[in-house]
Amino acid sequence: MAASKEMLKRINKILEPKSIAVVGASQAPEKVGHVIVRNLIEGRYGGKVYPVNPKYDKLLGMKCYHSVLDVPGNIDCVIIATPAPTIPAIMEECAKKKVGGVLMLSGGFEEVGRRDLADAVRKIAETNSIPTIGPNCLGVFNPYNHVDSIFFPMYKLGRPGPGNVSFITQSGAVGSVIIDAAGYYGIGIAKFISYGNATVLDETDLLGYLAEDRKTEIIIFYLEAVKDGRRLLAKMTEVNKKKPILVLKAGRGAAGQSAALSHTGNIAGSYLAYQAAFRQAKVTEARSIDELFDLMRIFGQPPAMGKKMGVITNGGGLGVLTIDAVEEEGLAAAGLGEETIASLKKVLPSYGNIGNPLDLIADATVELYEKAIEEYMKDGGVDFIIICVLFQTPPMNERIVNVLVNAAEDKRKPIAVVSVGGAYTESYKKILESRGVPTFGSPNSAVKAIRKFIEYSKNMQKYTRKPKKTRG
C-alpha cells in the first residue's frame, strides 16, 4: 500500500535532518548503537545528536536521554537500534514526541516470522504519518550533510564523496559494499537508502522521493522482492524518463527466491515477470555487480547518437579485442571519413595502421593520441569513441591523463577508456575515474555497458541531462 502524501512529504526529515536521536545508543564499542553515535560525531554531521538509552546518563561525553520523550526540542530523525520486540513501544513514544521520521535498523521481524511486530510498527507509523524506513536494514547515508546510520566502521567501509548517483537497496550488505567500492573508484553519490523489509515505506515511495531530489541524477536499485509490482512499474516508467534507473534484481532462480524470502521475508516472485516489467519501463538491468559498476560509469556520459564505434589504441591486440566486442554486442565498427583518413595519414608513421581500430602502435606519443582523438571527434561517422590505452609504453607520460580528461569533458561525443595493467596503470585509472572519465579493465565489459547506454539514449530521445560535474 502506498504511504500517505503526508508521510511522503516528510521523507526528507530522515535524509536531511537537523537533529538525530539514536535509540539504543551504547557504551560498548562493538554495538550498532555505539558505532552510529560515534560515526555521527566523528563524521562531520552538523546537526544535534541525542543518544537515548535508559541505562546511561552519559555516553561518549554527551548527555544520554532515557527516552525520546526526555529529549528537549524537536527530533527530525530517530534511529532505532534496539531488539525487534522493544520497537513498537519506542514507536509509540516517537508518535507522542511527533518526530520527523524513523529508521529501524534491527532485524527480527517478517524475515523470522514476526509479522505481528511488523504490523504493530506499521499501524503506529501510518496512524501518525511517521515516515519509517526499515526494519532489517542499514538505513541511510547522505554525503552532503554526513547523515550516516551505516553501522560499519568507517575504516572498514569507506563512505563515498558527494556525487549524482543515488542508491535504493533492499539488502544492506549488497548496497553498502557497492558504495564502498564506488567511493574507492571515485564515484560520488547523492543519497544511499537501505530499506530492508519495507514494512512502512517501500521501494516505490523511496523512488518517488529520489525522483524529486535535486542532487540525484542516476538511480541505482538493488531489489530482491517487491510487494506491489504494478505500482513500482508505473513509478519506474515515469522516473526513468528524467533520471536513468539501473536495476540489479536478485532472487532470479528457484534457490535465489527461497534465499530472498528468508532474507527480508518477502516473496520474490517470477523473474520473467520482473524482466518484462523492466523492459516495459525501459529501465536498464544489470545482471551482476560488476555490470552495475560498468553502467554507473558510462551513464554519466553525454547521450550517444548512434551505435557506430570508433576505437583508438597504442596496443594493437587490445584494439582487435575491442572491435570484436563491438561486433559481438551488436554495435558497429565506424567507417572513417575520407577527411579523417587524410588527416591521420599526415601524422601517423608509415607502420601505423589507419583503420578502425586505429592502431597508433607502441611508439605513439601523447601528442599523436591527442590528434587522433580530435580527428575522431570531428568525424561525423563516429558516434562513440573507445580509447584503449597502454600507459606502459616508453613514450607515454602523465600528460595522457589530461588528454583523456579533456576528451571526456569535451562533450561532443561520449567516450570510454579501456586500460589493463598493474600498480602504475591502476594509479592512472583512479585519477581518470575521479575526474569522471569512464574507465574499464576490459574491452568486453566496456562495450557491454556502452550497448546498454546506447539503448537507453535511443529509448529516451527527450533525454537531456545536464553535463555532470558532481563526481569525486
Place this chain on the structure above:
Amino acid sequence: MAASKEMLKRINKILEPKSIAVVGASQAPEKVGHVIVRNLIEGRYGGKVYPVNPKYDKLLGMKCYHSVLDVPGNIDCVIIATPAPTIPAIMEECAKKKVGGVLMLSGGFEEVGRRDLADAVRKIAETNSIPTIGPNCLGVFNPYNHVDSIFFPMYKLGRPGPGNVSFITQSGAVGSVIIDAAGYYGIGIAKFISYGNATVLDETDLLGYLAEDRKTEIIIFYLEAVKDGRRLLAKMTEVNKKKPILVLKAGRGAAGQSAALSHTGNIAGSYLAYQAAFRQAKVTEARSIDELFDLMRIFGQPPAMGKKMGVITNGGGLGVLTIDAVEEEGLAAAGLGEETIASLKKVLPSYGNIGNPLDLIADATVELYEKAIEEYMKDGGVDFIIICVLFQTPPMNERIVNVLVNAAEDKRKPIAVVSVGGAYTESYKKILESRGVPTFGSPNSAVKAIRKFIEYSKNMQKYTRKPKKTRG
C-alpha cells in the same frame, strides 16, 4: 611448417641463456635497445650481457661490440632491436657466430607487406637451425632467471614474481599488460613468450616447449591468427591433458579479423573453425581479458568432483546473487546433509538462515565462519565452496584471512572467495590472492569461471595436478 627438431631442442637457449647480446643497444634512454640493456643490468639477470652497436665503444659503462662476431666466447641468445631491413645481415652474422637463439623485436615485416624480409630471415634461421622468435614482438620474460626483453620500463610495467602460469602471446601489448596485471594481483608466472609474426618459431613450437617446461603448470594463449591450425589443434589436444590450456582468441568478427591481419600480417580465418577446434581439443576458452584472469585464478584449485555448489556468506544479498549465478550458469545449489544442518543449528544464532546460501548474517564472527566452512568441507553433498565475505562488518577481523587461506590449502574441496568493497577490502583481497586463494569481485564472474573449471575437471578425469605452491 614445423621447425626442425634441432631448432626446437634449443628454444631453451632463448629462455634460459647464460649470455645475451643486444644488437641495437643504444645510449638514448627512450630507445628499445637502451631499455633492454638497462633492464638486464638493473634486473637481476646473472649471465653475461653484450651490448652490440657499431656506433659505440662503450655503453652504460660496459664495452660495446661492433658486431656479434666481435663478441668473445659463446652467445646463447641474441636480442635484435634494429630496423627490419638490417636484420637479414645480422642474422647471417648470428649464423656465423653459431649463436644459441634469436629474438627479433622490431616490426616492419609481413604486417607492412615486407614478406621478402621475413623470407630472408626464415631461410637463414632454418638453414642454420637457429631457434628464432618474432619479429614484431616483445620477446620473452623469465622471472626465475630475470631474462627480460620486454622493452617497457619496469616502473610502468610490473614484472610478476615466479609462479606456475606461462603465457604464449601473439600480441606483445595484450600479453604484457596481462602479466603486468597478473603480477599486481599476486599471480606468479613461469615463462612469458610474445611471438609476434611467428616467422620462424610458431605458436605450436612454443606450446611444445612449454609442455616440457618443468616450471609451467597452466598455459595461457593469446591468439589472433594461426598459420597451421591442424598442427596446433593436435598439439593442444595432447598438452591440455597434462597442463590446462586457457585461450583468448582475438579477431573473431569481420572487423577484428581485418585488424588482426594488419597487426601481425596473418589471416585470422573463421572464428567458428577456431571454436570447433577448441572444443575438440577440450581447451578452455576465455571470451574476454577479465574472464582470462578469472580462469587463471580458479585453475590453480584442486579438481572439482561435481557441480553442487555450497555458498556461505555474512551478507545475505551477496549470497542470493551468488546462488542466482550458480543456477544461471547451469550449476546446482547443493542440498545440505542432515548432519550438516544439525551441526550448524548448534552454532548459528536463531536469526541466521540455515540453507544454501548459508546466511551467517552481519553479526557473524570469524569463529562462526570457520565452523561453517568446516561443516561444508565435511558434507559429501557439497562439491565446491563459494565464500561471499563482507570484511566490512564490525565483528570481522584480520583472522578471517587465515581461515580463508587454510580453507584453500585444505585441498579437500576447491573453494573461491567473493568480496566487494573499497580500500580496506581490496587490501584483504590482495593478501588472499598472493596466498593462492582465488578471489573475485563479483559472484557472476566467480561462478562463470568455476563452471569452466568444472567442465575441464570433468573432461580430464585423469587430471592429477600436484597441489600448487608456486604463487606470489
